[in-house]
Amino acid sequence: MGRGHRNTARMRASFPERVEQGDRDALRDSLPSRSRPLVVDVDEVMIGESSFPADFPSGIAGRFRAIAAAIATAFEPEARSAHAAGVSRFDPSRAQFDRDTVTFLLQVLGEGRPVYLCSETYPEPFVSAVAEHLGVFTAWAAGPGSQSPAAQSNDFPSALRQGFDYIGSATAALPDFASPVARPAASEPAAPPRADVRSWLKLFRVHQYAKNALVLVPLLTAHKFALGSAATSLLAVIAFSLCASSAYILNDLLDITADRAHPSKRNRPIASGAITASQAVRAMALALTAAFAIAMPISIEFGGVLLGYFALTTSYSLWLKRIATVDVVVLATLYTVRVIGGAVAIDVPMSEWLLAFSLFIFMSLALVKRYTELASQPDGAVLAARSYQIEDKAMVAILAAASGFNAVVIFTLYISSDTVRAMYSHPQLLWVGCPILMYWIGRVMLFAQRGLIDDDPVMFALRDRASWVALGAIGVIMLAAI
Numbered sequence: 001m002g003r004g005h006r007n008t009a010r011m012r013a014s015f016p017e018r019v020e021q022g023d024r025d026a027l028r029d030s031l032p033s034r035s036r037p038l039v040v041d042v043d044e045v046m047i048g049e050s051s052f053p054a055d056f057p058s059g060i061a062g063r064f065r066a067i068a069a070a071i072a073t074a075f076e077p078e079a080r081s082a083h084a085a086g087v088s089r090f091d092p093s094r095a096q097f098d099r100d101t102v103t104f105l106l107q108v109l110g111e112g113r114p115v116y117l118c119s120e121t122y123p124e125p126f127v128s129a130v131a132e133h134l135g136v137f138t139a140w141a142a143g144p145g146s147q148s149p150a151a152q153s154n155d156f157p158s159a160l161r162q163g164f165d166y167i168g169s170a171t172a173a174l175p176d177f178a179s180p181v182a183r184p185a186a187s188e189p190a191a192p193p194r195a196d197v198r199s200w201l202k203l204f205r206v207h208q209y210a211k212n213a214l215v216l217v218p219l220l221t222a223h224k225f226a227l228g229s230a231a232t233s234l235l236a237v238i239a240f241s242l243c244a245s246s247a248y249i250l251n252d253l254l255d256i257t258a259d260r261a262h263p264s265k266r267n268r269p270i271a272s273g274a275i276t277a278s279q280a281v282r283a284m285a286l287a288l289t290a291a292f293a294i295a296m297p298i299s300i301e302f303g304g305v306l307l308g309y310f311a312l313t314t315s316y317s318l319w320l321k322r323i324a325t326v327d328v329v330v331l332a333t334l335y336t337v338r339v340i341g342g343a344v345a346i347d348v349p350m351s352e353w354l355l356a357f358s359l360f361i362f363m364s365l366a367l368v369k370r371y372t373e374l375a376s377q378p379d380g381a382v383l384a385a386r387s388y389q390i391e392d393k394a395m396v397a398i399l400a401a402a403s404g405f406n407a408v409v410i411f412t413l414y415i416s417s418d419t420v421r422a423m424y425s426h427p428q429l430l431w432v433g434c435p436i437l438m439y440w441i442g443r444v445m446l447f448a449q450r451g452l453i454d455d456d457p458v459m460f461a462l463r464d465r466a467s468w469v470a471l472g473a474i475g476v477i478m479l480a481a482i
Helices: 060-075 079-085 099-110 124-134 197-204 206-221 227-254 256-260 277-298 300-318 326-345 352-375 390-415 418-423 427-449 457-463 465-481
Strands: 038-041 115-119 139-142 164-167 178-180
Touching (some): 038 099, 197 206, 227 256, 390 427
Parallel strands (some): 038 115
């Protein structure tokens, strides 16, 4: 007896043959007349559409369905309830229940009356999950209303043929021995926080824009200090920032269920309800359009790099981040694509040395990110939405250190190459940068081991004074070597 069928001319107000609880025959046992049962429709214990948070199946197909659902919701709010009703992996711990109704049901139980949960709209797993989560029902039953015949007295278990009270749809066809009763006034869900400038900045993750400074690296390594090249590089940074924002918004839309269950991510604008899904979809489209509006005048090639970046980061959000080791390789590649984009924007060849160094140093940082996430998990846990287990922590740390110091090796080989001799007047000064780089990598690993890096090592470096001193020292050395 769900909302999806309330507009039909006649509804079946009965239980199907199958009944689930500890004793499957509970509904068929006779009850004293003083213990008149109470039958409650599932919809009466839930709070509207907010009761059904998005919970998309894993895998590519499920993720694409999630995108379609989010977009449909943006333009057709009515699609939310239809989507919610079809959710097969419903988690009741993340739903909202009407407190007044649940309190009333507890009072009825306290009077010695059995309370049954029923639905003809929602499938058995859904109804079972609600019943088991609340723990106030004597039994539950579910069945498809679309296949139900007209209600007849002999459709009911014997326990209900003696008479029962019903809380549910006012249009439900009830037998003579059933009496509809009024339910308590519905509790209103807590109002979500209002969207302000801070919420929109968090949605676009403006604090992450500093990562896009990697687009400027080819400008420095190729010694392109002309004003025109600098202006083009800055436009490329803006394009990458807007494109990254659209990818972040898409990721938040896909991970809304996991974010709501996370102690800190539940405060994100979409998960908290400060910004609706429809608003987020529009913001994503606007950011992506603006990114390519800036990119295409720079060059067609740069627009292609940006498109490849968006495709890869979208694949990461949909699928690749759930495959162990593939996820960190993709993260390292995404950082490296920023460097490649910077080279393409100012039309300079991408140095193979810079490409190799970028892949290894960012592989190290991506592994450090996974290490810190694993270190925060309890023993025996599996990292949420990932394929890592807590036992993998030691191996991840080893791979992170190996990748970081491989980057140092590549830097030393670069110093000895003919390329450096052609670009620098004093290439031997670059050797001073090696111990600084070794110190910084070792320090990041040590801080990760001590639990002093909370999440993203790149963001840690941007907030860390020692990291800025190390970066500045390497920059001064490179300028002195020119």
